[in-house]
Amino acid sequence: xxxxxxxxxxxxxxxxxxxxxxxxxxxxxxxxxxxxxxxxxxxxxxxxxxxxxxxxxxxxxxxxxxxxxxxxxxxxxxxxxxxxxxxxxxxxxxxxxxxxxxxxxxxxxxxxxxxxxxxxxxxxxxxxxxxxxxxxxxxxxxxxxxxxxxxxxxxxxxxxxxxxxxxxxxxxxxxxxxxxxxxxxxxxxxxxxxxxxxxxxxxxxxxxxxxxxxxxxxxxxxxxxxxxxxxxxxxxxxxxxxxxxxxxxxxxxxxxxxxxxxxxxxxxxxxxxxxxxxxxxxxxxxxxxxxxxxxxxxxxxxxxxxxxxxxxxxxxxxxxxxxxxxxxxxxxxxxxxxxxxxx
Amino acid sequence: xxxxxxxxxxxxxxxxxxxxxxxxxxxxxxxxxxxxxxxxxxxxxxxxxxxxxxxxxxxxxxxxxxxxxxxxxxxxxxxxxxxxxxxxxxxxxxxxxxxxxxxxxxxxxxxxxxxxxxxxxxxxxxxxxxxxxxxxxxxxxxxxxxxxxxxxxxxxxxxxxxxxxxxxxxxxxxxxxxxxxxxxxxxxxxxxxxxxxxxxxxxxxxxxxxxxxxxxxxxxxxxxxxxxxxxx
Numbered sequence: 001x002x003x004x005x006x007x008x009x010x011x012x013x014x015x016x017x018x019x020x021x022x023x024x025x026x027x028x029x030x031x032x033x034x035x036x037x038x039x040x041x042x043x044x045x046x047x048x049x050x051x052x053x054x055x056x057x058x059x060x061x062x063x064x065x066x067x068x069x070x071x072x073x074x075x076x077x078x079x080x081x082x083x084x085x086x087x088x089x090x091x092x093x094x095x096x097x098x099x100x101x102x103x104x105x106x107x108x109x110x111x112x113x114x115x116x117x118x119x120x121x122x123x124x125x126x127x128x129x130x131x132x133x134x135x136x137x138x139x140x141x142x143x144x145x146x147x148x149x150x151x152x153x154x155x156x157x158x159x160x161x162x163x164x165x166x167x168x169x170x171x172x173x174x175x176x177x178x179x180x181x182x183x184x185x186x187x188x189x190x191x192x193x194x195x196x197x198x199x200x201x202x203x204x205x206x207x208x209x210x211x212x213x214x215x216x217x218x219x220x221x222x223x224x225x226x227x228x229x230x231x232x233x234x235x236x237x238x239x240x241x242x243x244x245x246x247x248x249x250x251x252x253x254x255x256x257x258x259x260x261x262x263x264x265x266x267x268x269x270x271x272x273x274x275x276x277x278x279x280x281x282x283x284x285x286x287x288x289x290x291x292x293x294x295x296x297x298x299x300x301x302x303x304x305x306x307x308x309x310x311x312x313x314x315x316x317x318x319x320x321x322x323x324x325x326x327x328x329x330x331x332x333x334x335x336x337x338x339x340x341x342x343x
Numbered sequence: 344x345x346x347x348x349x350x351x352x353x354x355x356x357x358x359x360x361x362x363x364x365x366x367x368x369x370x371x372x373x374x375x376x377x378x379x380x381x382x383x384x385x386x387x388x389x390x391x392x393x394x395x396x397x398x399x400x401x402x403x404x405x406x407x408x409x410x411x412x413x414x415x416x417x418x419x420x421x422x423x424x425x426x427x428x429x430x431x432x433x434x435x436x437x438x439x440x441x442x443x444x445x446x447x448x449x450x451x452x453x454x455x456x457x458x459x460x461x462x463x464x465x466x467x468x469x470x471x472x473x474x475x476x477x478x479x480x481x482x483x484x485x486x487x488x489x490x491x492x493x494x495x496x497x498x499x500x501x502x503x504x505x506x507x508x509x510x511x512x513x514x515x516x517x518x519x520x521x522x523x524x525x526x527x528x529x530x531x532x533x534x535x536x537x538x539x540x541x542x543x544x545x546x547x548x549x550x551x552x553x554x555x556x557x558x559x560x561x562x563x564x565x566x567x568x569x570x571x572x573x574x575x
Contacts, residue, residue, distance in 0.1 A: 086407045222430035226423055229472075230406035232372055237423045237476075238396030284411050287429060 007288055010281050014295040018068070021302035025064045028311035031055055059196070062203045064302065066195040069203075069210045070259045071269055071301025072294040076217055077255040078270025079293045083224050083286070084248050085148055087157060089331070091271030092256035095144050095161035097137040098267070099168040101260035102191065104136025105129060106172045109187045110179040130209060134257025140164050141249055192318030193264030195305055202262060209258035216251035217290060220244060224286040267320055268327020273297045275334055300326070344531070344540055346514060348479060351506040353523035354516040356533030357556060362516035363484055365533070369514070370399050370482050382480065396424035400476035402469045402483040410458035414468050417457060418443055421475030443475040446505060463494035470501065474509070483515035495519055499526050520552070521569040543568070
């Protein structure tokens with residue numbers, strides 16, 4: 001395997017980009033705050049306007065942190081799924097995990113009125129959303145997994161993912177139809193995706209699930225590398241395939257589910273980042289790939305959020321639209337470039 | 344049935360007779376339908392998976408291998424049963440990887456990626472990976488499928504040399520009966536209702552190959568030790 005030192009420069013570059021995009025992300029927004037003042041707030045210095053301090057500490061830093069957590073988490077879950085399904089086009093969005101999470105959230109936001117008030121207070125708290133949405137993505141992941149055991153074909157699995165997405169959106173439509181306007185609006189805004197709605201406490205909840213997912217992924221690094229040879233070889237190398245699969249499924253559901261709960265269904269980050277990273281760091285060794293994908297996901301999401309803010313204006317675009325504008329061309333490029341698609 | 348160190352054993356039989364099932368059972372990929380398997384006097388069923396991985400290595404065909412791996416990386420994965428929790432290779436592992444590359448004579452392609460290789464080269468890389476796993480038993484399922492006649496002979500000759508040089512027991516399933524007769528120390532002939540094992544010479548003198556296939560198209564010619572097309 002490669003000596004990790006070989007990619008030091010690439011890692012330094014990625015880390016530098018994370019810092020730059022994070023700083024820009026905090027600095028830019030509808031309220032114009034000079035860079036020097038942003039520095040002052042971050043390093044606890046004198047600020048000309050107290051409102052700037054408030055905006056940065058209570059709004060922009062949580063937003064930047066959410067971008068980092070969401071981008072890196074989705075990218076890692078995409079990487080895990082690509083290795084697990086042995087499918088370069090796998091990702092939490094294309095395989096319907098985000099739809100499953102949406103269903104969970106829709107049930108919480110719009111179904112709560114149907115189930116009555118007892119569960120309502122529990123469900124509407126941050127934890128309730130996360131649990132419902134993680135369960136939703138877990139459900140879809142298990143279903144896709146079951147299908148993938150029978151169908152080894154790459155395309156068939158993707159189509160199954162699409163079908164699950166259709167099924168869940170059908171259920172969501174039914175729920176929407178019977179929902180009062182304000183709940184429906186709440187759901188629609190959530191589905192646009194946004195990293196800007198989290199307070200510090202919610203960032204804390206998200207970090208908790210993110211850390212759980214990442215730690216589980218780290219414990220699987222060696223097995224992920226064995227899986228590069230296929231399941232039968234992995235088994236012959238002494239790996240318990242079923243236990244390994246269970247851990248990976250749980251990690252993926254935690255990551256995709258919790259992020260979707262808080263930031264909405266974000267498209268293409270999970271699918272595109274592992275491939276973009278391989279352009280810079282051409283390896284399949286998960287010891288190198290995992291940290292690189294974490295950094296890459298954070299950069300892409302911070303960048304997309306900067307664009308979504310439309311700096312200097314009072315408008316904010318849905319983040320989901322931006323990630324699709326960036327991610328979909330990446331997928332098209334991956335599919336049509338000359339070299340055969342090699343995973 | 345017994346497998347001895349340093350022996351090259353070929354399993355032959357018609358399609359669907361159970362060669363792969365037999366190999367998968369021995370290697371622990373699937374549970375035994377009947378009977379028991381002992382490795383170094385230990386019941387295979389009682390061996391934990393990591394221990395088994397240090398006793399048996401596999402070479403399989405048609406696996407969804409990541410073709411983006413470099414040859415040396417793929418061979419290095421053979422060391423997984425011995426590496427730490429994150430899979431770092433130490434000096435000893437590196438030596439084993441080097442030896443494996445050398446034994447199979449693929450040192451010059453070790454930095455290539457697998458998608459750049461021919462089928463024959465890839466097969467050698469997979470054999471090197473199994474050698475790096477450093478097990479007394481190596482099992483190969485049809486290692487010569489997809490290969491041309493020259494490379495079939497090359498791979499089987501390589502296996503023959505490896506069994507002698509490394510003193511490993513090498514067991515493989517094949518459809519190349521003619522080559523197996525020339526190269527194997529022992530042949531296991533699997534048929535619907537009986538299984539015979541012996542040296543190629545023994546099997547030939549017992550006329551064991553005569554009933555291997557339906558007799559309408561080909562026959563075993565004991566003079567040339569090979570199957571021939573019926574002319575009439």
